[in-house]
Amino acid sequence: MSIINYASKEIQFKIVYYGPALCGKTTNLAYIHSRINPDNRGDLVSLATAADRTLFFDFLPLNAVVIKGFRTKFQLYTVPGQVIYNATRQLVLRSVDGIVFVADSQWDKMAENIESFENLEENLRKQNISFDDIPYVLQYNKRDLPNIAPPNYMEFLLNNRKKRVQSFEVVSSTGQNVFAALNAVSQLLLHKFSKESDQARPSAAAAAPAAAAASGGNHRANLPSSGLALKR
C-alpha cells in the first residue's frame, strides 16, 4: 500500500516484477538500475544463489517525479520465480501497489507462464486483492530469441480477461520496452492513487475501478476464451 508522508513530502509506492523462473525479472531491474541517474536511485540489492538464481528478492529503490512538491519514491522488487519459493513470493507481494508480469515468449515456456500467472492471482487473493483492483501490465520478454510465440497468442493466454491491460514486447537484456512497461504501470498506479484522495478506506481499494488498466495496450487481440487459456 502506498504511504504518503506530509512531513517529509514523500509518497512511496511498491512495484513487483512477477513471473516464472528465468523469465528476465532480475535483468529488467539491472537494466533500469544501469539507466537511471545515480542521484535518483539506490543500490540494486540482489539476494541470489551462487548460480545467480534469485533466492529471496531483488530490490531497487528509485526517486521519481515530483508531484505538487511531493517526491514520489518507487520501490522495485522481483520475486524468486522457482515454484518452491511461494512463501517468499507472498512476502514480497505484501503491500504491493503495482505489478509487472514478465512472461517468457519461448514456446516451451507457455505452461510455466500460465502457472506463474495463476500463482500470482492466488497469492493476491490471499491478500484480498483481485486483478480488477491492482494496476498491472504484461511484458512478453525475450522477443529476440528464436522459437517464440506470436504476441497475439500470448495475449490469448495471458490477457484474455474482460478488462485488457497494456502489454509490451520486451527484450530485457537490451532494454527494449523495459521503461515503457515501467512507465505504464507507474502511471496506472498514480491514477489509482489520485482517485483514493477522498475515498473512505478500506472500501476505496475495492471500489477503485480498474478503468485505467482497461484503457488499452499495445496488443488487444479479441480472441475467444478457451480451455487452453487461463481459467476464469
Place this chain on the structure above:
Amino acid sequence: MDSIPVLTIEDVAHIDDVLQDYLQKSESDLAVIIDKGGNVISQSGDHEIMDVTIIAALAAGSFAATKELARRIGEVEFNALYHQGNGSHIFMNSVDEDTIMITVFGAQTTVGLVRFYSTGACQAMANVLKNLREKSNRGGHGFQFDASDVDATQIFGKA
C-alpha cells in the same frame, strides 16, 4: 491489520518524539519504523551513512524469513531479532502485527540497554500507530492531483 497510508506532520511528530526519546535513552545511532512490507514509516538518528530504504527492505525480509524457524519451536514469530557485527549491530523488534522497529547501534552502548529500552518504546509506538490507523481508515489520503498531468515518459529521469 491495515498498513498506514497517510502520515500527517503531526503524526510524524508523535512518532519522532517516541523515537528520539528511545535513541537518547538507549544511546543508539538510528531507529527506523517500517511496515512488514518493507516500507519506511519514519526514522530518527544518523541516517546519512546508510541507505535506510534498503535496510528496511532487508529487515522486513529477515523478519519474515525467520517466521518459519519460529514456528518450528512452537512460536508464531520471533518478537525480536539481533544481528551482531564487529562494530555495528542491528536489533529489530515487532511493534505490532504489521510494524517493526529497527535499531542500529555501535560500541557506545550494549544490546542489553537497547533491548531494555526498546520494549517501552515499542509499546508507546504501538499506541501511536493504533491511533493513526483508526484515523487513516476513516477517509482518503487527501492528496489531490490529476494523474493525467503526469507525463508517463518523465516519471523516471534516466541517466
